[in-house]
Amino acid sequence: MxxxxxxxxxxxxxxxxxxxxxxxxxxxxxxxxxxxxxxxxxxxxxxxxxxxxxxxxxxxxxxxxxxxxxxxxxxxxxxxxxxxxxxxxxxxxxxxxxxxxxxxxxxxxxxxxxxxxxxxxxxLNMAYFKDDSSAEAWDYSAWVRIYALYLEERLECFRVLKYDVETDPPRTRDLDTVALLDHLPPLQQLLFRLLACQPQGASSYNIIIQHALSMVALESVKIYTAISDGTINLVDKFFEMQRNDAIRALDIYKRATNQAERLSEFYEVCKTIHIGRGEKFLKIEQPPASFLQTMEEYVRDAPTMTKEKAVLAIEYKKEPEEEEKPASPPPAPEPEAEQEPEPEPEPVIEEPPAPEPDLLGLNEPSPAATAIEEQNALALAIVPIDDVPKAAPTFENGVTGWELALVTAPSSNETAVASSKKLVGC
CATH class of the missing domain: 1.25.40.90 (Serine Threonine Protein Phosphatase 5, Tetratricopeptide repeat)
Structure with a gap:
């Protein structure tokens, strides 16, 4: 002891x-x-x-x-x-x-x-938090982890919906089908985290946990009200939905019904440990089971989006076919009465035109003009054939004569060196 x-x-x-x-x-x-x-x-x-x-x-x-x-x-x-x-x-x-x-x-x-x-x-991620100093502390640690998850989900719900369910007025009553299918799942997930805050064991009688649980219980009223308004709005639009939307709406409706039962149990636990004194909790009523069966039957027979698209595609293809029908062939011409063949005309032989007479004598040859043309032809030979310069001789390996002469010709320097040697020899 x-x-x-x-x-x-x-x-x-x-x-x-x-x-x-x-x-x-x-x-x-x-x-x-x-x-x-x-x-x-x-x-x-x-x-x-x-x-x-x-x-x-x-x-x-x-x-x-x-x-x-x-x-x-x-x-x-x-x-x-x-x-x-x-x-x-x-x-x-x-x-x-x-x-x-x-x-x-x-x-x-x-x-x-x-x-x-x-x-x-x-x-707020406290998944690994624990206080194992005593058995009571172990129960308290479990509730602390659940409470942290609820607060984290509360922030996530605000981030998705862009408004706070607790402080802002509810909006699910006036939303359209697409917005309802997007808003209700985050609210239901938040209510799921809230229902998990139901205390167990020694945590039910801890004064600090009861203080936190009282705030959670008060927030459950507005969260469930928003879900209930959205569910009623969803049911009003349910029998006009396509099959995919109807399946999602049916899942939301089933989850809302299940959470309503669990919320009633949550309120009973809160009353037994004197949570929310003086506060009026919601009185939750369940819809009849026959209504759920009617919704399931509608989902089985609900129209799908693919059928409508197929019908529209067929109608769209029929229009150009009607426009592009080939024109009916023209009626065949009536046979004409046979006519007697006409005699072919005889070919006409055309005679070549007679040459016109040369009155001025231009076409007659002139001996003086012929002599002048011969003299002009001889005058074109200006350079005689013998005076054409000969090409430079080429040698093997493509070396020309002037290049060889440049190499073999004695330079003035060599002559000067030779003369200087003679003088020295003298």
Missing amino acids: AVGGTQPTLRKYLGALKDTTTVSLAKVNSDYKDLDIAIVKATNHVERPSKEKYIREIFLSISAARPRADVAYCIHALARRLSKTRNWAVALKTLIVIHRALREVDPTFREELINYGRSRSHM
């Missing part, structure tokens, strides 16, 4: 020592020491709900009037606190601060939180 009572006391002492050390370091090293101190005191190791004044100090630091740098630093400090702890109380209190900020603070905090998750790993 002494050992069992000493261990929780030692854990509380170590937790208080860690908190005191962190506060002392924040006072010395931090540029945002007031914010860091408020975060540490709002998420300390004490197994009781956080004090409201520290949470308000955090919300004041991330309000719309503060610079975006302060909001980003607050998110970074909460993420660091969440990633380093192995204590269920610290982790759960940090998640509660984030959840309340999403509900109560300006939307800029939500936008910065989404941007932080894009640039870094998801700060």
